Amino acid sequence: MAVLSLDRLSKRFGARLAVDAVSFEVREREVFGLLGPNGSGKSTILRLVTGYLYPSSGTIRVAGIDVVRAARAARERIGYVPEDSPLYGHMRVVEYLSFMGRLRGITGGALDRAIDAAVERLALGSVRKTIIERLSRGYRQRVSLAQAVLHKPELLVLDEPSNGLDPRQIIELRGLLRHLAQDCAVLVTSHILAEIERTADRAAILLDGRLLTVEQIAHETLAAPVPSPLEALFLELTQAKAMQ
Amino acid sequence: MGSQVATLVGKEVRTLFTSPIAYAVIAVFVVLSGYTFTVSLIVAKQATLVHIFFQSAVQLILLVPLITMRQFAEERRSGTLQLLLTAPLREVDIVVAKFIACMAVLLAMTSLTLVYAAVLATYGDPDWGPIYSGYAGLVMLGAALVSIGLMISALTANQIVAAVVSLGLFGILWAIDTLASLLPQPFENWVLGLSLLAHFTPFAVGAMYLSDVGFFLSVILLGLFLTVRALARR
Numbered sequence: 001m002a003v004l005s006l007d008r009l010s011k012r013f014g015a016r017l018a019v020d021a022v023s024f025e026v027r028e029r030e031v032f033g034l035l036g037p038n039g040s041g042k043s044t045i046l047r048l049v050t051g052y053l054y055p056s057s058g059t060i061r062v063a064g065i066d067v068v069r070a071a072r073a074a075r076e077r078i079g080y081v082p083e084d085s086p087l088y089g090h091m092r093v094v095e096y097l098s099f100m101g102r103l104r105g106i107t108g109g110a111l112d113r114a115i116d117a118a119v120e121r122l123a124l125g126s127v128r129k130t131i132i133e134r135l136s137r138g139y140r141q142r143v144s145l146a147q148a149v150l151h152k153p154e155l156l157v158l159d160e161p162s163n164g165l166d167p168r169q170i171i172e173l174r175g176l177l178r179h180l181a182q183d184c185a186v187l188v189t190s191h192i193l194a195e196i197e198r199t200a201d202r203a204a205i206l207l208d209g210r211l212l213t214v215e216q217i218a219h220e221t222l223a224a225p226v227p228s229p230l231e232a233l234f235l236e237l238t239q240a241k242a243m244q
Numbered sequence: 245m246g247s248q249v250a251t252l253v254g255k256e257v258r259t260l261f262t263s264p265i266a267y268a269v270i271a272v273f274v275v276l277s278g279y280t281f282t283v284s285l286i287v288a289k290q291a292t293l294v295h296i297f298f299q300s301a302v303q304l305i306l307l308v309p310l311i312t313m314r315q316f317a318e319e320r321r322s323g324t325l326q327l328l329l330t331a332p333l334r335e336v337d338i339v340v341a342k343f344i345a346c347m348a349v350l351l352a353m354t355s356l357t358l359v360y361a362a363v364l365a366t367y368g369d370p371d372w373g374p375i376y377s378g379y380a381g382l383v384m385l386g387a388a389l390v391s392i393g394l395m396i397s398a399l400t401a402n403q404i405v406a407a408v409v410s411l412g413l414f415g416i417l418w419a420i421d422t423l424a425s426l427l428p429q430p431f432e433n434w435v436l437g438l439s440l441l442a443h444f445t446p447f448a449v450g451a452m453y454l455s456d457v458g459f460f461l462s463v464i465l466l467g468l469f470l471t472v473r474a475l476a477r478r
Contacts, residue, residue, distance in 0.1 A: 050330040075332040086323030102251040
């Protein structure tokens with residue numbers, strides 16, 4: 001069954017057609033990549049899927065629920081990490097996760113368990129009580145991912161998650177995405193072809209708001225979140241710094 | 245849904261009270277009104293707070309934009325507005341939470357001036373009617389300013405722009421009665437009907453009219469409604 005289905009989805013900003021009759025489906029436990037140059041409509045599609053923007057025409061269904069007509073029920077099934085991972089920098093990690101959990105209606109013991117699970121899954125134990133603005137870019141990305149999986153969403157939506165990360169963090173993120181996809185479908189955008197090729201099961205290519213094609217990615221590529229020779233060298237040479 | 249709104253209110257109140265802006269605004273408000281109260285008590289020797297109410301109203305016009313400016317503008321600039329608008333909440337929940345948080349700062353600020361009423365009660369025999377109505381007027385005026393300030397903050401991603409536009413609009417609405425006197429009827433009455441000063445004055449001098457209460461409630465509800473619409477326009 002499709003976790004996400006888009007049917008002739010369009011979005012117009014004034015005279016400009018940002019998304020033009022796009023249709024595709026994302027299946028259970030699949031990482032689905034959206035590829036395209038800047039301005040191709042990738043982020044707009046994600047904002048439409050998450051309900052941040054309203055479509056001009058067409059329908060979006062998450063787990064069979066219409067995102068526009070039953071917005072609240074659909075949003076309960078989505079975890080979203082917007083571009084640049086916005087966070088409340090003055091909060092501590094656990095305080096932020098608690099706030100986001102409560103906003104999604106998780107309370108009491110269930111909230112504590114959800115936070116513990118997310119912290120463990122995203123390896124945030126050592127920074128649990130750290131103020132977010134003092135965290136490195138990589139850790140902030142993990143905190144963003146933690147809030148997005150807190151309520152066990154059926155669909156995880158990630159907008160350019162590797163932006164601003166260093167090579168080590170990008171390699172870690174690849175493994176993390178595959179790990180998260182064990183429990184939910186993942187819709188991820190990137191303008192870097194190699195990133196999608198290494199993490200996604202299928203990829204759609206967009207240009208000027210139009211969907212050009214949806215391609216299956218060869219399984220051998222996916223089986224290798226194994227670093228390339230250059231990546232392996234980089235990891236080896238920067239190991240000491242990363243351990244600090 | 246109620247607990248989610250309470251969560252949001254708690255976060256907004258904490259954010260406001262952990263920022264130096266709230267304390268600076270409260271300190272300036274208390275120092276200025278305290279100075280006026282002390283001087284007027286010593287010079288005029290009258291057991292009244294009328295002058296404090298008028299001065300506080302002007303201070304609210306100057307200070308409320310500093311409280312409301314960042315509410316939506318900063319969330320929009322930093323991107324966190326996306327998190328709120330894609331959470332299982334309604335726009336109205338977010339607006340109400342921010343309104344309550346701003347009102348908490350405003351009430352904390354105004355309640356500190358209750359000490360002047362206590363001083364009057366200790367050393368004199370004040371007429372309590374105008375004091376009650378004066379405080380009611382301040383709260384209604386403050387709530388109206390907060391709702392308009394929130395609406396303007398929801399329209400921009402720049403908090404300085406939000407503050408300046410709010411200040412300009414508050415100034416016009418406060419003093420628009422001077423323009424009204426230059427206009428022929430019925431325009432004079434129409435413009436006078438928009439004046440915050442004209443609707444606040446009866447409260448400050450101890451005369452509460454339902455029409456003035458209705459005016460402030462209408463401005464509050466209209467401001468909040470337009471804020472919700474501004475958020476929903478996307």
